[in-house]
Amino acid sequence: MGRSPCCCHDTGVKKGPWTEEEDRTLVEHIKKQGGHVGSWRGLPKAAGLNRCGKSCRLRWTNYLRPDIKRGNFSDEEEHLIIRLHASLGNKWSTIATQLEGRTDNEIKNYWNTHIKKKLMRMGIDPVTHQRLPPELLAVDGAGGLASPLLSPTTAALQPLLSAVSSLGSLDTALREVQLLQHLLNAISSNNAASLMANLAATNSTGNYQYQMNALVHAANYQLPGYLRDVPSFAGQDMDQQQSCDNSAPVIRSSSAEPVDQCCNNAALVTETYPQEVTASVDWQMQEFPNLEPLDQLPNLCSLESDLDPFWKGVLDSSFRL
DNA sequence: AAGCGTAACAACCGCCAACAT
DNA sequence: CATGTTGGCGGTTGTTACGCT
Missing domain, CATH: 1.10.10.60 (Homeodomain-like)
Structure with missing residues (x-):
C-alpha cells in the first residue's frame, strides 16, 4: 500500500x-x-x-468540537493520566477516551509539558515509570538529594526519600496525600497488613522519623513493580501542592485484616524491621541532613468516616487498575 | 525597552490500518 | 488479490506569550 x-x-x-x-x-x-x-x-x-x-x-x-472541555487539568485528571500512561504507554487516543472532554492532542501536550517534567524531578522515568538510574537523577541543589557519592541502596531509595523529605515542609493535608499513595501501593500489592502496622505504630509511638523510614522500607522492599516505584502522584510543584484543599484521605483496607486490628499490631513493626530500619535512619540522616522530622501525621486508623468523593474516586480507580 | 530563554499549546507531518474499488 | 482512499494516530515543529536579565 x-x-x-x-x-x-x-x-x-x-x-x-x-x-x-x-x-x-x-x-x-x-x-x-x-x-x-x-x-x-x-x-x-x-x-x-x-x-x-x-x-x-x-x-x-x-x-x-462543542464537547471539548477547556481549562486546566484537575489533580484527578492528572492522576488518571499518569496511571493510564503507566499501563497503556503513549496511546493518547485511548487515554483520551477515559477523560471526558479532553482530546488526545491536549493530553499529549500536557504530558510533555507538565507531567513528564514532574516525574523526572521525582526521579521516575516517564517512559518506563521505573526509577531512573542513579547517574541520571537530577542533582537537587535545594534538598541535596542527589549526591554523586550515594550508596547503591540509597540511590535506589531516591524517589521515595525525595517524597518523604518534602513532607517536612508541607502542611498536614499534603502529607496525607503522600501517605495515601503509599497506602494505595501497599493495598494494591496485598501488603496492607504490614504497612498498616507501620502506620499504627507511627501514631502510637510518636517516633515519626523512625516510622517514616519503616514506611520507606516497606514501600521499597515489599511492593512490586510500578506501584513500588512511584512514591507520589501528588506532584512536586510546590505552588500546586500548597493549594491542595484540606480534605482528608479515607483509607479502606482491602486486606483480610480489619483496620482496627491492624492498629493493635504496632509491636509487629519493631519485630519486623528493627535493625534494617534503624540502619536506614542512620544512613539517611547522614546523607540527607536536610530531612526534617515529621511532627504531625494523620491518624490513619480512624479514617473510615466521611468518605470524600474525590478520595473515593482515587481509591476506586486505583483498585480498578 | 530590548533581547533572550523557556513554557505552553496549536498545528503539521508522515505512517499505518481499515475500508472501498 | 492488488491498489487506491481515507481517517486516525503519535511524534515533532512552529508560534505565541511570558518572565527574567
Whole structure:
C-alpha cells in the first residue's frame, strides 16, 4: 500500500494558525450538515475553505468540537493520566477516551509539558515509570538529594526519600496525600497488613522519623513493580501542592485484616524491621541532613468516616487498575 | 525597552490500518 | 488479490506569550 496523496500538498492551500473567520466557516458548515462531516477530503471545497481536509479535521477534533472541555487539568485528571500512561504507554487516543472532554492532542501536550517534567524531578522515568538510574537523577541543589557519592541502596531509595523529605515542609493535608499513595501501593500489592502496622505504630509511638523510614522500607522492599516505584502522584510543584484543599484521605483496607486490628499490631513493626530500619535512619540522616522530622501525621486508623468523593474516586480507580 | 530563554499549546507531518474499488 | 482512499494516530515543529536579565 503506497502512501496516499494528500490534499495538503496542493499548491495554494493555506497552512498555519486558523483565523476566527475560518473557524466560524468550519463550525457553521458542520452545523449545517447536522454535525455530520461525511468526507473530510471534500469538506474544504464544500465549506469554502482554503484548507486541506486533514487540517479541517484536526481543527474540529482538537479545538472546535462543542464537547471539548477547556481549562486546566484537575489533580484527578492528572492522576488518571499518569496511571493510564503507566499501563497503556503513549496511546493518547485511548487515554483520551477515559477523560471526558479532553482530546488526545491536549493530553499529549500536557504530558510533555507538565507531567513528564514532574516525574523526572521525582526521579521516575516517564517512559518506563521505573526509577531512573542513579547517574541520571537530577542533582537537587535545594534538598541535596542527589549526591554523586550515594550508596547503591540509597540511590535506589531516591524517589521515595525525595517524597518523604518534602513532607517536612508541607502542611498536614499534603502529607496525607503522600501517605495515601503509599497506602494505595501497599493495598494494591496485598501488603496492607504490614504497612498498616507501620502506620499504627507511627501514631502510637510518636517516633515519626523512625516510622517514616519503616514506611520507606516497606514501600521499597515489599511492593512490586510500578506501584513500588512511584512514591507520589501528588506532584512536586510546590505552588500546586500548597493549594491542595484540606480534605482528608479515607483509607479502606482491602486486606483480610480489619483496620482496627491492624492498629493493635504496632509491636509487629519493631519485630519486623528493627535493625534494617534503624540502619536506614542512620544512613539517611547522614546523607540527607536536610530531612526534617515529621511532627504531625494523620491518624490513619480512624479514617473510615466521611468518605470524600474525590478520595473515593482515587481509591476506586486505583483498585480498578 | 530590548533581547533572550523557556513554557505552553496549536498545528503539521508522515505512517499505518481499515475500508472501498 | 492488488491498489487506491481515507481517517486516525503519535511524534515533532512552529508560534505565541511570558518572565527574567
